[in-house]
Amino acid sequence: MIDYKDKAIHCVKDTVLPMQRKQFEECGCCLDEQYKRYGNTEWLFAKTIEEGHVYEIGYPACVCPDVASGKVKDVSHCECSRQSVLYIIGNLLPDKKISVEIIETVLGGAEKCRFKVTVE
Template identity: 30%
Template sequence: MNLSDWFKGFEKGISCLSSEQRTSFFSECGKNCVKCGTLQIYQELYEKANGDLNIFFEEADRLLGVRSEIIEEDSIYHLYFMECTCMLYQQGYVSTPLLCECSKQSILYILHSLWKDKKFSVSICESILRGSPHCKMRIEINDGNT
């Protein structure tokens, strides 16, 4: 059996999970993935922005392959990824849009790691695996501190 055959079962397996189960599963996957380097990039942006969300997203807009928009200062942001950087997708192992939950959870992990006193929600608006030319995430701060 080759590895791509195993991942066909993986895709079927995650499709059988409830939304809550996928959130839990991909929360661990996303956390592990960003600890391998992406988290450091966003930590540097956080430090450069002195913890200011608006400046952070302005700086994120300068990252290669990333675009961001401030929809409502200190409250709502859009974060775009111009390509899917997931190695499972890039190497042709997984193509289900359910995998995008991993990206959503990794963004939540990054945000919660940087702003421990804030509560965030992230919504997947568009994704490459759903047929869009880019991934678009809506980030909302919903902690009442804004």
């Protein structure tokens, strides 16, 4: 059984996390503001569904190097992406309870990967 949490942390801790943290701090440590300013790039989209509480985050294409290399084709591997979103937002908002659910993924047959994030 693959430990997707460890795999996700290893994948994003030195790359995506510092970049997201920089944006987050630039935006006054506010996800709503961050997603307004940075939520529409070629590699990430993020939008506020309910201010301070519910967000949709995703990728226009699968960004996983294991999938890109052809090594992985199983949709269960998308748990790794879910864990990476959870890890990043959990780091930005350490005092909040974060939950992330998969809406749809490229490996699952969708055009893009989409996740619902709830902050409590």
